[in-house]
Amino acid sequence: MTARVLPRLKLKSGFVRDMLHGHAVLGLSFAALIYVVCLSGTIVVFYFELRSWETPEVPVVQTVSPELVSSALEEAVTKGEDVEGLHIHLRFPREAYPRLTVEVEGGNGERRFWVARPEGGLVPSVEAPFTDFMSGLHVYLHQPGIAGSSIIGLSGILTIAALISGVLSHPRMFKDAFKLRWGGARRVQEADLHLRLGVWALPFHFIVSLTGALLGLAGLFVGVIAFAALDGDMEKLGPLFSPGQVVREGTAPAPLPDTARIFAAAAEAAPSSHITDIELDRPGTAGQTVAVTAVDPRALSYGDVYVFSGDGTLLQRSEMRALSAGQKMLHYISQLHFGWFGGWPVKLAYVLLGLALTVITVNGVSIWLAKKRAKGLPELLWERVWPCFVWSQPLGFAVCASLSLAGFGGDFFVPLWLGVTAAALLAGALWQSGKVGAWVRVLAGLALMGVVCFHALRYPAWQDGEAVLLINAVSIITALCIIIPPAYRGFLLRRPA
Amino acid sequence: MAGGIVFLSGVLSAGLLRSGQLRSGGSRFWLLLVAWSVIAATIALSAYPLGAVRGPFIALTLLPLGALVFVAMKLQVKPARNKSRSPAVAPRGRFRALKGFAHVLGVCIASALAALLAGAAVAAWVPGPPADRIVFSGILAAILWAAAIAWALWMNRPVRSLVILLAVALTSGLLWFAKTV
DSSP: OOOOOSOOOOHHHHHHHHHHHHHHHHHHHHHHHHHHHHHHHHHHHHHHHHHHHHHHTTTTOOOHHHHHHHHHHHHHHHHHTTTOOOEEEEOOOBTTBBOEEEEEOTSOOOOOEEETTTTTTTTOOOOOOHHHHHHHHHEEESSTTTTHHHHHHHHHHHHHOOOOOOOHOTTTTTTTTTTEEEEEEEHHHHHHHHHHHHHHHHHHHHHHHHHHHEEEEEHHIIIIIIIIHHOOOGGHHHHHOOOOOOOOOOOOEEEEEEEHHHHHHHHHHOOTTTTEEEEETTBBBBBBBEEEEEOTTTTTSOOEEEEETTTTTTEEOOOOGGSOOHHHHHHHHHHHTTTTTTTHHHHHHHHHHHHHHHHHHHHHHHHHHHHHHTTHHHHHHHHHHHHHHHHHHHHHHHHHHHHTTTTTGGGHHHHHHHHHHHHHHHHHHHHTTHHHHHHHHHHHHHHHHHHHHHHHOOGGTTSHHHHHHHHHHHHHHHHHHHHHHHTTTSSOOOOOO | OHHHHHHHHHHHHHHHHHHHHHHHHHHHHHHHHHHHHHHHHHHHHHHHOOOTHHHHHHHHHHHHHHHHHHHHTOOOOEEOOOOOOOOOOOOOOOHHHHHHHHHHHHHHHHHHHHHHHHHHHHHHHHHHHHHHHHHHHHHHHHHHHHHHHHHHHHHHHHHHHHHHHHHHHHHHHHHHHHOOO
């Protein structure tokens, strides 16, 4: 007798057959898009580590004192003297990116960036083209306007739809939740992997897809749903979700804020929180304000905001506990999507479970191809093209990372990535060999190894940094996982008979 | 530390579920009860060391990872079988595939229209602070959109499913309009 561990779905066979058909049609239609979004998202979980790895020469600041903030503000004001409507934003060091960055923004939208040295003084910020390329790919697909982010959001909706149809089309998935067969028939192996990863990681996949859809489609949802909720008065929308800027009169010259007093006032207002950002508006005037963002490490929030006057008087506080359920939910949505809320264990889990969703997407297509082959009707073209597409992505990313390390800017990364993808697809379409996918795969692995070697040659003095060690170790492990299986299966070297 | 305990709890509860699945009689019931109790207790108690909202979400992330590690430990390795039939050379399905893609695209657009207008109607009619109505109606619209896609593709009758989705969109739009006038 087989025990029932998880809810058993009692579904009619016709329902299951139709749902499976819908699941397959949906997956096959959008597998490539979902794959790119999942893979880039998995990599971007390490956004700050990647930035540290790509620019290890940027000065590291572990702890921030009021004196350091004060000197950074003074220098930023001096550097921004020619900027109209000056606004200075200091981002404090975080565990994965221990740098104090300074952004100076003018009223005309002009922005300049510096980084503080631990002993004081600012140095120009260094760009991280590869990190920006990866995050841009995941956030807006490098498309202008809201088109790119909407497509990304749509991929989240499609993933939820695939999760729903996947659960309803596999009534045995809970019953067989522990069965994972490796080897034997290829189709069984792929199906087991698809279903086991799918069932156990279901809560995570649902949360990440839903939050991703909401973030990507925010423009569309705001345009329609907020319009309906506010009876068309969209001017009410801003104050609902942001504390609103404190504007004080006074353009007469005044000394810069006393940062020690501001630090003390912030510590008094939020004793269990740590400061993550300081924003200084109209510095050096009687109407200047200092907005301090402080994050409680136990909260799922991007911070409480306290606005002070130049003399340290608290003018406004916007705290998580005072927000309505919907406003709190906005904090949760972004935190839950990025996976930066629980230290390295959660980050690692996000990477592994994100990789699981990537694998599910890829091998969903592989299962369909294997089924067609088992029926004696193989899709020869797709059998070659699909693995080429899959492996062209890490190959393209590795090529872009290498060029970034070589000092190239990110302007041509998008055409380069598209070019690598197109070349791999063309190779798959034209090269009448079943090994073409394995070749692209091995090339991707070697390129990834090459990136690590290149980094060691380019930055020999920074190889013991935490972020560098982490990214290099992950890259080497990934490269080995990519290269070894096809080599082991004898795809590349013909074994003697 | 707390994260490690949550992860181990995932491994343990998966092990208990598996043991329960393999047994019959009274011990099965108790094993399953203990397994689900461990899961529920981990989610609930994680709020204490890790934060009221943050803790349960950390648990929801680390518990499945622990369970997956348990499943991986039970991996059954078999010798590879590479029996493949010789490929047939019958020309097939490119036009059908294109038609299928057009259907999916049509479903996506019709579902979006239905879900967004339904969300807008809910946002317009339900009571409560505007921020809550906007956010929760947005979440509802996203889930409805996905569910509508899954449903329409299950229907496998393109015209009928599109007509129903457009009818839902029209009804929702009328409801929203009724609120504004």
